[in-house]
Amino acid sequence: MPELPEVESVRRSLLPYLPGRSVTEAEVHHPKVLVTPTPPEFISQIKGKRFETLGRRGKLLIFELPPYYLLIHLGMTGQVTFRDPGREDRPFERHPHTGLQRTLQHPVDQHTHIVLHFGDGCALLYRDIRKFGKWRLIHQDNPRLQSELAKVGTDPLTPDWKFEPFLKAVSKSDRPIKAILLDQQICAGVGNIYADEALFVSGIRPESRGSQLSRPRLKKLFQAVPEVLLKGLAAGGTSFSDYVDADGKKGSNQEQLLVYGRYGQACFRCQQTLLRTTVAQRTSSWCKTCQKP
DNA sequence: ACCTCGACCTGGGCGC
DNA sequence: TGCGCCCAGGTCGAGG
Incomplete structure (x- = not known):
């Protein structure tokens, strides 16, 4: 559940459960899931620690368990869910456009690699089919904490998202604008999803070079980025709560992606067939008439 | 500094 | 039913 809206939905879904709960036992089942430090160290360090704040920057979840920080990156298929044995497990549902699996609660299965127990029967589960995700437990005084956080730049849903720095970063670059958005x-x-969406909304082709885009066009793009992220977040939240209400199927179709994954189909705005090209090593969908070079 | 490629993994969908 | 191929939200390191 990889991009910002999905990660933020995960963070919000855990808010009612994690803060204040202490880890009594921990299991790491699969050695290939990247857990640092080593699984035995991870387990002994996290035992007895209590979840405090649940933060996020970009796609990185930043959970505070004094004196440690738990940094979780979901990779392509990571899922973090809270499991309450007093509640019923739910089947996985596939996102109509992206194919991502979602559920409110699931039992431990072959893809569940990490389990944190809370002593009351409840647990935090980490499931990751492709195992690209990473869990890092880092002491608050370890300088590696700051270096890990520094790898993540400006989050477009924070006040740090300012036009002048964005303009400067984009216009000095000859890279395709899509590569810049993915940076x-x-x-x-x-x-990949929200880069395509933002480029469509702002009428810019993914392969356009950053340095060749005018200030007004970049202003549009600058505004489109948080706009499409918030739209995705609202849709994710909607389908998630619909799902909680056990009226799943209709709700999960709420998410309307304008171009991502729709190549070969008609553009919603002009009915032209959407094109597919590879930019920055990623499949891109875009509209020849709505998006100008 | 940038690009491209391959690697890391598993599973779903498609054509034959 | 099965096999082979291509595809997928992300990142990282090597080599040009």
Whole structure:
């Protein structure tokens, strides 16, 4: 559940459960899931620690368990869910456009690699089919904490998202604008879906070079980025709560992606067939008439 | 500093 | 039913 809106939905879904709960036991099942430090050290260090704040920057979850910070990156298929044995487990639902699996609660299965127990039967589960995700437990005084956080740049849903620095970063670059949007230093949290969406909304082709885009067009793009992220967040939240209400299927179709994954289909604005090209090594969908070079 | 490629993994969908 | 191929939200390191 990789891009900013999905990660933020995960963070919010855990808010009612994690803060104040202490880890009594921990299990790490699969050695290939990247956990630092080593699983035995991770387990002994996290035992007895209490969840405090749940933060996020870009796609990185930043959980505070004094005196440690737990940094979680979900990779492509990571899922963090709270499991209450007093509640019923739910089946996985596939996102109509992205294919991402979602559920409110699931039992431990072959893809569940980490379990944190809270002593009351409840647990935090980490499931990751492709195992690209990473869990890092870092002491608050370890300088590596700051270096890890520094790898994540400006999050477009914070007050740090300011036009002048964005303009400067983009216009000095000859890279395709899509590559710039995917740069986590510049737009932390934007991934393939929301890069395509923001470019469509602002009428810019993904392969356009940053240095060739005018100030007004970049202003539009600058505004489109948080706009599409917030729209995704609202849709994610909607389908998630609909799902909680056990009226799943209709709710999960709420998410309307304008271009991502829609190549070969008609553009919602002009009915032209959406094109597919590879930019920055990622599949991109875009509209030849609505998006100008 | 940038690009491209391959690697890391598993599973779903498609054509034959 | 099965096999082979291509595809997928992300990042990282090597080599040009």
